[in-house]
Amino acid sequence: MSDEELAFSTAQVDSFLKAAKLPVSQTEREWFIKHYPDLLQIKEELRLPEVRYGSPVLIYSAAPK
Amino acid sequence: MTDLPQTIAEAGEWLRNGRITSETLTGALLERCHATSETISAFITICDESALAAARQADQELASGQDRGPLHGIPIGIKDIIATKDAPTTANSRVMDLKWGAGWDATVTAKLREAGAVNLGKLGLMEYAIGWPDPATGFPIPKNPWNPAYSPGGSSSGTGTAVAGGLILGGLGTDTGGSIRMPSAWCGISGIKPTFGRVSKYGCVPLGYSLDNIGPMARTVYDCALMLDVLAGYDPHDPCSADKPVPAMTAMLDGSLEGVRIGLIKPFFDYEYLDPETKDAVLGAASQMGAAGALVKEVDIPHALASNAALWATMVPEAYTYHEPDLQTKFELYGKYTLEILRQGAFYTASDYIQAQRVRELLREECYTALADFDVLIMPTTAFAPPINQGFEIFEAFKRVNYTGLWNLTGFPALSVNSGFNREGLPLGLQIIGKPLDEPMVLKVGDAYQRLTDWHLQIPEMAKGASLV
Numbered sequence: 001m002s003d004e005e006l007a008f009s010t011a012q013v014d015s016f017l018k019a020a021k022l023p024v025s026q027t028e029r030e031w032f033i034k035h036y037p038d039l040l041q042i043k044e045e046l047r048l049p050e051v052r053y054g055s056p057v058l059i060y061s062a063a064p065k
Numbered sequence: 066m067t068d069l070p071q072t073i074a075e076a077g078e079w080l081r082n083g084r085i086t087s088e089t090l091t092g093a094l095l096e097r098c099h100a101t102s103e104t105i106s107a108f109i110t111i112c113d114e115s116a117l118a119a120a121r122q123a124d125q126e127l128a129s130g131q132d133r134g135p136l137h138g139i140p141i142g143i144k145d146i147i148a149t150k151d152a153p154t155t156a157n158s159r160v161m162d163l164k165w166g167a168g169w170d171a172t173v174t175a176k177l178r179e180a181g182a183v184n185l186g187k188l189g190l191m192e193y194a195i196g197w198p199d200p201a202t203g204f205p206i207p208k209n210p211w212n213p214a215y216s217p218g219g220s221s222s223g224t225g226t227a228v229a230g231g232l233i234l235g236g237l238g239t240d241t242g243g244s245i246r247m248p249s250a251w252c253g254i255s256g257i258k259p260t261f262g263r264v265s266k267y268g269c270v271p272l273g274y275s276l277d278n279i280g281p282m283a284r285t286v287y288d289c290a291l292m293l294d295v296l297a298g299y300d301p302h303d304p305c306s307a308d309k310p311v312p313a314m315t316a317m318l319d320g321s322l323e324g325v326r327i328g329l330i331k332p333f334f335d336y337e338y339l340d341p342e343t344k345d346a347v348l349g350a351a352s353q354m355g356a357a358g359a360l361v362k363e364v365d366i367p368h369a370l371a372s373n374a375a376l377w378a379t380m381v382p383e384a385y386t387y388h389e390p391d392l393q394t395k396f397e398l399y400g401k402y403t404l405e406i407l408r409q410g411a412f413y414t415a416s417d418y419i420q421a422q423r424v425r426e427l428l429r430e431e432c433y434t435a436l437a438d439f440d441v442l443i444m445p446t447t448a449f450a451p452p453i454n455q456g457f458e459i460f461e462a463f464k465r466v467n468y469t470g471l472w473n474l475t476g477f478p479a480l481s482v483n484s485g486f487n488r489e490g491l492p493l494g495l496q497i498i499g500k501p502l503d504e505p506m507v508l509k510v511g512d513a514y515q516r517l518t519d520w521h522l523q524i525p526e527m528a529k530g531a532s533l534v
Binding site: 012013016017019020021022023024028031032035036038039042043045046047048050051054055056057 | 378389421
């Protein structure tokens with residue numbers, strides 16, 4: 001991770017944890033900072049062009065169409 | 066000395082022809098549950114007294130001509146995340162408030178009791194049905210009966226361990242991203258995640274509200290069908306429950322694959338990290354089914370592998386919502402791996418969650434299209450064989466595609482059956498997927514496959530020789 005990426009991850013992780021009022025140890029905080037790019041990758045994979053104007057499954061029905 | 070029955074169907078025959086009583090069978094299995102509590106550690110709570118009382122009642126009823134059906138007098142176990150009036154529900158967590166679920170039965174538990182099943186106890190699991198075992202929490206950690214050095218899979222680890230280890234004849238698991246099917250595959254048994262809404266979740270601690278299912282796990286597909294016959298049905302207490310007619314789950318189990326159209330889901334076979342032995346076992350099963358008259362062809366689900374990101378981005382925020390207050394105030398009571406996963410829920414935005422639901426809709430459309438020309442689809446249950454019991458790196462797990470989550474996202478029924486063993490002697494799983502509410506077809510194909518093979522009849526060394534003395 002570059003210095004710039006590290007600073008970004010650190011700021012993001014601290015912001016999310018503070019907003020959610022989640023207490024973490026320093027070791028746990030560092031673990032989240034280290035893996036924040038992995039989390040971003042998951043989020044990125046969701047941005048498929050095919051669903052750019054798609055509707056979400058918000059009301060789920062088990063019934064066949 | 067008499068051998069113990071290996072299946073629900075076999076035990077049912079023995080109970081009715083007088084070869085065994087439920088009390089004798091229950092007593093013998095309870096002894097095995099205790100004797101293996103340090104080796105494979107399937108149970109959190111063993112309910113000796115209530116189980117024996119239920120078994121005696123079952124015997125009395127049968128003797129007086131009252132027969133409640135195929136589960137009458139059958140020893141089973143229940144994952145310890147489902148409420149039972151005869152034992153507390155721990156969810157394998159020190160965080161769990163034991164007042165929850167105390168003294169009452171979940172809908173599925175009540176249905177099993179009404180059908181005459183005998184509950185031997187509460188089965189181990191991953192904490193709150195997610196993550197990986199952390200020995201520091203102090204709960205028993207179920208081991209794989211085929212080799213205790215390996216994971217039995219999860220999160221319904223205790224159910225898989227207990228069925229494969231010959232401690233129960235059937236059990237309940239829950240499945241939010243594969244938690245019935247993965248331990249079924251890695252323990253060499255059968256397990257079905259029904260259509261979302263087919264089985265009531267009322268009385269089960271939630272993990273992912275829109276993904277959770279309860280379903281049966283047993284040695285054979287036929288036994289799963291017998292259990293699902295009892296479990297399925299509308300429940301007004303569960304807002305997700307499907308108010309749809311329930312067909313007889315055993316009605317189509319005729320052993321025939323003639324003319325059955327089976328689709329091999331191409332992206333899952335092409336995945337670069339798919340374990341070669343697992344792939345070969347499933348392709349071998351497809352060949353056998355083709356030789357038995359099935360019409361087997363490849364089929365594409367173009368965005369199938371995107372299900373991995375959509376699963377995590379749905380399950381983790383939903384689980385976080387349930388756990389948020391405890392993560393703020395009782396965080397030190399969670400196991401290490403549970404905490405690592407649940408806290409990630411704070412990092413997903415509302416937009417991320419909705420985006421995952423858009424992907425989910427795309428996947429649902431693609432799965433309907435894929436199934437339009439087939440009766441069932443097949444694929445491996447997992448991309449890899451059971452790992453050794455050791456530490457767990459959650460983001461490494463995220464990077465490997467989950468082969469079961471697509472069917473939680475779409476709600477389609479999915480069954481896992483044993484499709485062979487790898488070089489280490491560990492079981493491998495074949496997954497069979499059907500159209501929503503078409504469990505009978507899924508069970509038909511699984512049952513027919515088991516009539517062609519004997520993988521499901523293999524028993525771990527530790528379970529051999531189990532007998533009534």
